[in-house]
Amino acid sequence: VAQGTLGQHALHGLLQHVIGNGVDYAMLPPDTEGNVELCQITLAPGASSHATPISHRGEEVAVVLKGTARLEMEPAVYELNEGDSVRIRSEVRHCWHNESSVNLIVLFAVSPPGF
Secondary structure, eight states: OGGGGGGIIIIIIIIIEEEETTTTEEESOOOOOOOOOOEEEEOOTTTTTSSSSSSSSSEEEEEEEEEEEEEETTTTEEOOOOTTTEOOOSSSSSSEEEOOOSOOOEEEESSSSHH
């Protein structure tokens, strides 16, 4: 779906799921059908995707679009910069952290979907 075809309300309402505490998720495109789910997470400075590392159904592939991430993938911790990518198996507990002074934006795909 081209961004301009949905209108302003859909782009900032229906697609976006705000978690709070500086964590925003957006589902791209805004449907739950199919075998792959594409999402974007934006973490404000100092924010983390979760309080502690979690695992979830579905394998995840992610690329850092903006900023620098500290990714906990138990038992290791990695620093990912713009353009870096990673594959996270479903059984691996993980958590994204933004310890920088600018927003962190990560694009990720999950299969099977679970948003």
